[in-house]
Amino acid sequence: MSLLPPEDEGDGIEVAWEDQQRINAFSKFNTRLVDIQDQLKAKMEEKEYYDDLQMELELADDADPVLYKLGEAFFSLSLPAAKKQLRKDTKRYDSEIAGLRVKADECETGMKELKVQLYAKFGKQINLETGPEI
Amino acid sequence: MADKPKIELELNPRGIPKAPFVDNVDDYIGTKDGDVEGVIKKFQETSAKYRYMELNLQQRRKALLAKIPDIEQTLGVVTFMAARRAKALGEPEPEEEDAGSDAGSDDIDALLDGEEDEEAAAKPLTTLFELNDTLYAEATVKENGQVGLWLGANTMLMYPLAEAAELLSSKLAGARKNLTEVVEDLEWIREQVTVMEVNFARVHNWDVKRRRSAKGGEEKSLMGEKEAK
Structure with a gap:
């Protein structure tokens, strides 16, 4: 993220308190977004494991118990019970x-609005792009 | 705008003060008798304080981020055991959230595996426990409707399943609330740090500009003070 204090440009446009607040808000949204995206990525990964598991369980033999991991231990469950538990877990992740x-x-959306306002006032003196999409 | 009070101590909900924004450098320095260095020193002190708080909060955030999944997992196991227990005792299963959205498919499955479920619940619970990294041992759990919860300080307490679930839920809610508060504080501090940085840049630039315009002012850096009188 790059927020240049507009003063660095020399003949700066005066930064009023409202502008500062907008810049702050933008920065806040940005950090928050990065944080959320990290969490989202982790959750999606977990979810994928569950999806794989779902496929495996479809193919599993009815007679064999499934070792299902709950917390830190594996529980020996019958296939239907494992499927049920899986459904619960998947739903939670969803x-x-x-x-x-x-x-x-x-x-x-918040960032988009602020971008419009800030670019309108500061034009090229401010850079609100994150670079390549994450 | 120009005559904003200089020291207004606005606080956020956790009592972290708001940084004063320097709106007009001329006015601001003017009231401080043109003591630019003093102002800058004060800014640096304030920034350092914010940074210290930020560090502290970041650590708390980290601890909470580790703690929450832990509680979630434990709670998951406890609810699972509670459901098993209820079934073993022949109580109607409290199909809480599951009854919601896709009740249709659940019902069909429930019909299909109803019998088998009861059978399974009657059997003792076989598990694999982690003894050490990559080492697991099989254990059969005798279910008595109680679980031991590790409370810390080398203490473990037995709880009935329902009570354990309740306790964990409240702990989880508490930890989540704490986390949102810490994150809020961090965002707040970030904001104040930015304000302080901007303040610093403004005063600094203002000072540079003034020195440049003051004729022959380059020999003495303290000149600013004298001139302001």
């Missing part, structure tokens, strides 16, 4: 991911 997405969207 709702967590959805929640994070909503928060990320909030940040993005």
